[in-house]
Amino acid sequence: MFRRRRPSDPVDRSAGATLTSHRSVESATPVAGGVSAEDLNAAGWLLPRAVASRLRLHAGPAPSTLIGTLSSPTATPVDAAGLVVGQGWSLDWWIGADDRWRMAAREPAVRQSLLGESPVVETSLRIPGGSAVHRAYGIRAPRDVGDEWVSVEVENQSSIPFATVLVVRPFVIDGLGSISSITVEPTGGGKGRDVAHLVRIDGRPSIVLPRRPARVAVGSHAAGDVVDRVTAGAAGEDLVEASCPDGLATMAFVFATAHTATLRVALPVGEIGPVAPHYPSAVPDAASVAAGWDVHRREPRLEIPDTRLGLAVERARAQIQLAHDGEVVRRDGQRCPSMEVGATDVLLGAFDLVDRPLEVGSVMARWPEKLISPPVETDIVVLGAVARHWSIHRVDAMLDLMLPHVAAAIERLDRAERQGAIIDPVLRWRAAQSLERAARMLRLSGQPAAGDALETLILRFSDGMAPPEGSAAGRLEAITRALLEGDVATIGALDSEVRGASPTGTWPGPGPSGRQIGCDLAASAGLIHAARALLVAERAEGLALLPLPVDGWYGAGVEVHDLPTELGHISYAVRWHGIRPALLWDFEPHPGGEPVLLTIPGLDPAWSTTETRGDALLAEVLPPEGLASLTVVSEHPDIDPVMRRPADEPAETPSPTIEGGTF
Numbered sequence: 001m002f003r004r005r006r007p008s009d010p011v012d013r014s015a016g017a018t019l020t021s022h023r024s025v026e027s028a029t030p031v032a033g034g035v036s037a038e039d040l041n042a043a044g045w046l047l048p049r050a051v052a053s054r055l056r057l058h059a060g061p062a063p064s065t066l067i068g069t070l071s072s073p074t075a076t077p078v079d080a081a082g083l084v085v086g087q088g089w090s091l092d093w094w095i096g097a098d099d100r101w102r103m104a105a106r107e108p109a110v111r112q113s114l115l116g117e118s119p120v121v122e123t124s125l126r127i128p129g130g131s132a133v134h135r136a137y138g139i140r141a142p143r144d145v146g147d148e149w150v151s152v153e154v155e156n157q158s159s160i161p162f163a164t165v166l167v168v169r170p171f172v173i174d175g176l177g178s179i180s181s182i183t184v185e186p187t188g189g190g191k192g193r194d195v196a197h198l199v200r201i202d203g204r205p206s207i208v209l210p211r212r213p214a215r216v217a218v219g220s221h222a223a224g225d226v227v228d229r230v231t232a233g234a235a236g237e238d239l240v241e242a243s244c245p246d247g248l249a250t251m252a253f254v255f256a257t258a259h260t261a262t263l264r265v266a267l268p269v270g271e272i273g274p275v276a277p278h279y280p281s282a283v284p285d286a287a288s289v290a291a292g293w294d295v296h297r298r299e300p301r302l303e304i305p306d307t308r309l310g311l312a313v314e315r316a317r318a319q320i321q322l323a324h325d326g327e328v329v330r331r332d333g334q335r336c337p338s339m340e341v342g343a344t345d346v347l348l349g350a351f352d353l354v355d356r357p358l359e360v361g362s363v364m365a366r367w368p369e370k371l372i373s374p375p376v377e378t379d380i381v382v383l384g385a386v387a388r389h390w391s392i393h394r395v396d397a398m399l400d401l402m403l404p405h406v407a408a409a410i411e412r413l414d415r416a417e418r419q420g421a422i423i424d425p426v427l428r429w430r431a432a433q434s435l436e437r438a439a440r441m442l443r444l445s446g447q448p449a450a451g452d453a454l455e456t457l458i459l460r461f462s463d464g465m466a467p468p469e470g471s472a473a474g475r476l477e478a479i480t481r482a483l484l485e486g487d488v489a490t491i492g493a494l495d496s497e498v499r500g501a502s503p504t505g506t507w508p509g510p511g512p513s514g515r516q517i518g519c520d521l522a523a524s525a526g527l528i529h530a531a532r533a534l535l536v537a538e539r540a541e542g543l544a545l546l547p548l549p550v551d552g553w554y555g556a557g558v559e560v561h562d563l564p565t566e567l568g569h570i571s572y573a574v575r576w577h578g579i580r581p582a583l584l585w586d587f588e589p590h591p592g593g594e595p596v597l598l599t600i601p602g603l604d605p606a607w608s609t610t611e612t613r614g615d616a617l618l619a620e621v622l623p624p625e626g627l628a629s630l631t632v633v634s635e636h637p638d639i640d641p642v643m644r645r646p647a648d649e650p651a652e653t654p655s656p657t658i659e660g661g662t663f
Helices: 037-042 049-057 227-231 286-297 307-323 344-353 357-364 376-393 396-418 425-444 448-453 455-462 472-484 490-499 521-535
Strands: 065-067 076-078 090-096 101-103 110-114 120-127 130-140 148-157 162-169 181-186 197-201 204-209 215-219 250-257 262-269 301-303 536-539 542-545 558-565 568-577 580-589 597-600 604-609 613-617
Touching (some): 065 130, 065 307, 101 227, 162 262, 215 227, 286 307, 307 490, 357 396, 396 425, 425 448, 425 455, 472 490, 521 536, 536 558, 542 568, 580 597
Parallel strands (some): 542 597
Antiparallel strands (some): 181 197, 301 558, 568 580
């Protein structure tokens, strides 16, 4: 994933068109020497965690986490044990602790999280006296050509030194990769007496080390895995070359890491040019990068009572930005098609919902040249995405550009339905959703008759449709729709999806040519849609705040700041006074519109207002079944007696007499 590739045709992004090193364990496709994952496992090779799990447990697709930078066409996967995946190779990490060797890929006590809920993956491994902490994240630092890097660091958070081993492996997350040669050479950028070194994989600059490794070990198909040489202390001091005609070259770099020290290496991403890259002059630490991501999700600000859901939403808001390369969005941040129903529309919709209209506009502005005789799937994407974008942000220039294509898309969908060309129930469901959004857009833009005219077509598509079920992204689409329709029971399904995510808040999903991807950014976008449906919903009569009663939120505060809707920007907060909630709101409607009716059916179905700003004490809300409504609060000793609850005066207690008299 460290090679910048911007394919222009979806066919070019298929697994068969990429490097042949990306192979699936399920089919056990061998590398050049006819070797499969089963063969390597039998020979004692240390396999990536997902590969070993599939061979041992026949487990399903393993989730991964994407890292990278804004507007980059390349997002880099990191697996559950901290394996950073390149183009047909990966960078693993091992720790030589005081008692024994630990390989994160096979250690059970590995914990993974996101630093600051941002695309900064932190993987922690317990060792005597503390932990070894591995972090991977994207940065930008200038070089001769390009400026994108992935920084990988290992910090010693124990009380004693250990050996850090960084290992170039011929694997990807879910199978075998391919490496024919690995070389090491000095390069610029070292600090003081340390000389930085460049690692080339098959001739391509791939890793820049901050200093010369203390020891090096190599392996191949013929010589066996490098893990045995490292653990036996057989690594040497010479910078030898690793080569393997079967594509199984591997090399380990051993570094001494003192107490509290951090080893940090840089992996160039994208175009590099003919000049060998130097070690970056400034590499920000992980905490600084995580803080930088916060800038991109300040508004709208959401405070959700469900901590798990709230954290998942914050993660998703950062993760979806890895899907956008400045021109298109892709569900894997790299190879998936840039126009994919159930992904492109969901991703762009999430950008609209979190008030990022410029990101959506930069994608749509390039669509007209692609809309010559498009398939129905593209029509569904364009119709729904344009309708949502204009309805929320009212960008008239974009609507003027796309309106002819919207009209043509509706006409083609009508013709395809009449001809019976759309028989897939899920595709019919998605077509109906897009047409409904288009009808609403037409009504909001002052064309109610045109919007009403679409109702007949929507009803025709409703016959024989079914919501998506197969992937997390599809399930979250269906959950969002059910929540918007008022299905309270679906709240539990949303909670199950959130609980089923990886520790870093990701889900696997469908990739190009039937391959699974470990991190489906469309699922992250789908979570944003679903969470938003619990906070606000546009309805025919107006704008519903907290449209559904969520039992788990009873008695807890809710805050929404500057959330864009089809009717304007809304800010509101809910505070509780015993069993009566209080609502404070500030609504900024789109200019030129009629007064908007605000309701809050999830707390007080009888309350409504057309005031744009105010506060109100709502009706009593009885607690959900099984939740106690009385909480005993201790009184302050200095409370005013007038405010003290009435009660009997305490009886006098006689002073005790010490046996034998007193002084």
